Amino acid sequence: MDQVLGQVLRNAVWERLDMLSDLATRADAQSLVSVARSELPRLTEGWRAMLQAHEPDERGDCPTCSTRWHKCKAPCSVWQVAHEHLVAGGLAPQQTAATQRVPGQTRVSPAETTGRHALVNPRRPAITA
Structure with missing residues (x-):
């Protein structure tokens, strides 16, 4: 049951991101302003909450990414991705949605x-690209 709930939550997030991307590329100026006013604060708070969970501890380890047996030194991959997309994004080559790869994301046939983001049958392995 947890696996199904997790997939439903992930699908909802992917759908929301797809909707926002579609709006950013297709909406008129007035709609964009409206979406920006409502969604930018939510997105920035989401980034802040995620980054707070990955703040390094007193030893310089990421408490979220580290395990008992393997410590992950800061900056962890979450901070690296945040920097890439929020700070250095203008310098990085742009990828289209079709070529973009998200670590841990599977592609299904x-x-x-x-x-668009339907449930994957957990008994059948997903096809990864």
Whole structure:
């Protein structure tokens, strides 16, 4: 059950990101201003909450990424991605949604979906690109 709930939550987040990307590329100026006013504060708070969870401890380890047996030194991958997208993004080459790869994200074949981000049958392995 936890796996299904996790997939439902992930799908909802991917759908929301897709919707915002679509709005950013297709909406008129007035709609963009409205979306920016409502969504930018939510997105920045989301980044802040995620980054707070990955703040290094007194030893310089990321408490979220570290395990008992493997310590992850700061900056962890979450901070690196945040810097890449929020600070250095203008310097990095831009990728289209079709070529963009997110670590840990699986790609599924059309036969395994019933929608844009449909549930994946947990008994069948996802096809990764």
